[in-house]
Amino acid sequence: MHPADTMGQSRKGAEYGFAFLDEDAKRELRRSIFKAVCIPGHQVPYASREMPIARGFGTGGMQLTLALLGPQDCVKVIDQGADDSVNAANIRNFFALTCPGVTGTLRTEEASVIQTRHRIPELPLRANQILVFQVPYPDPLVVVEPNAATRRRMHGRADYARLWVKLYEDMVAFDEITISHRYPTRINGHYIIDPSPIPRWDVPKLHQAECLYLFGAGREKRIYAVPPHTDAVPITFNDVPFRVEDFTDRKIGKRHVCRRCGADDSFLDEFLNDDGARVFQCSDAAHCDMRLERLEAAE
Numbered sequence: 534m535h536p537a538d539t540m541g542q543s544r545k546g547a548e549y550g551f552a553f554l555d556e557d558a559k560r561e562l563r564r565s566i567f568k569a570v571c572i573p574g575h576q577v578p579y580a581s582r583e584m585p586i587a588r589g590f591g592t593g594g595m596q597l598t599l600a601l602l603g604p605q606d607c608v609k610v611i612d613q614g615a616d617d618s619v620n621a622a623n624i625r626n627f628f629a630l631t632c633p634g635v636t637g638t639l640r641t642e643e644a645s646v647i648q649t650r651h652r653i654p655e656l657p658l659r660a661n662q663i664l665v666f667q668v669p670y671p672d673p674l675v676v677v678e679p680n681a682a683t684r685r686r687m688h689g690r691a692d693y694a695r696l697w698v699k700l701y702e703d704m705v706a707f708d709e710i711t712i713s714h715r716y717p718t719r720i721n722g723h724y725i726i727d728p729s730p731i732p733r734w735d736v737p738k739l740h741q742a743e744c745l746y747l748f749g750a751g752r753e754k755r756i757y758a759v760p761p762h763t764d765a766v767p768i769t770f771n772d773v774p775f776r777v778e779d780f781t782d783r784k785i786g787k788r789h790v791c792r793r794c795g796a797d798d799s800f801l802d803e804f805l806n807d808d809g810a811r812v813f814q815c816s817d818a819a820h821c822d823m824r825l826e827r828l829e830a831a832e
């Protein structure tokens with residue numbers, strides 16, 4: 534049955550058990566989550582279930598979120614920092630439909646579980662919050678080794694030599710490491726993970742965080758985790774420091790600021806306005822709204 538069939542208020546929630554998945558599926562997901570937390574950065578295989586959306590649209594993240602949610606939870610869903618994109622809004626509606634009692638929110642600080650695609654919120658997350666990533670490609674070694682069994686052996690031995698060579702080739706060809714998203718990051722001194730397509734800006738937030746980070750790849754059937762207070766170090770060379778995105782306007786030598794809230798310390802999206810001019814705006818919509826509210830209250 535398609536969830537669109539049940540969107541009418543009279544039938545709302547009637548056709549599903551709590552959180553859509555059957556209890557066996559949720560139990561298996563929770564066991565896999567425990568294992569992922571116990572072995573930080575290790576990709577734990579699991580039986581990814583069919584969801585009422587196509588794989589590649591966040592089914593891995595959805596399954597994790599559904600296994601975590603209880604009736605007391607408050608859930609937030611973001612896509613590239615925005616709560617109102619089609620993907621995020623529909624996933625949030627799906628949780629509202631299938632998880633009676635769970636409230637939805639747009640505010641980062643209110644949520645107990647946040648499902649995200651491609652961003653980590655600007656506001657530092659607390660110990661009682663979980664961030665669930667939708668992951669397209671869980672294995673950072675896939676760019677250097679096509680065979681899955683060989684990749685698993687390489688991970689077990691922490692044999693990442695070919696990944697280093699790839700970075701070195703980048704340095705030779707472009708004078709810098711050109712990976713902008715999915716930056717390979719070493720967890721707890723052993724496994725290297727693909728942190729999903731977050732910008733470099735977000736990678737340092739994985740390191741020694743208060744919250745639990747969970748990664749779900751539905752199509753590839755893998756779950757992995759960065760637990761709280763765990764080292765997460767982007768791999769680089771001693772003489773080539775890791776850098777995050779730089780929003781300096783080269784012409785005036787000053788950093789671009791958000792056109793809505795004026796923030797000069799957030800990750801910015803760049804686009805063209807109606808006049809064809811380049812403008813910048815916070816990528817994290819909730820962060821931008823919160824700053825605007827504070828500015829208005831202070832006036």
Ligand SMILES: [Zn+2]
Nearest residue numbers: 791794815821
């Ligand atoms: Zn802003």
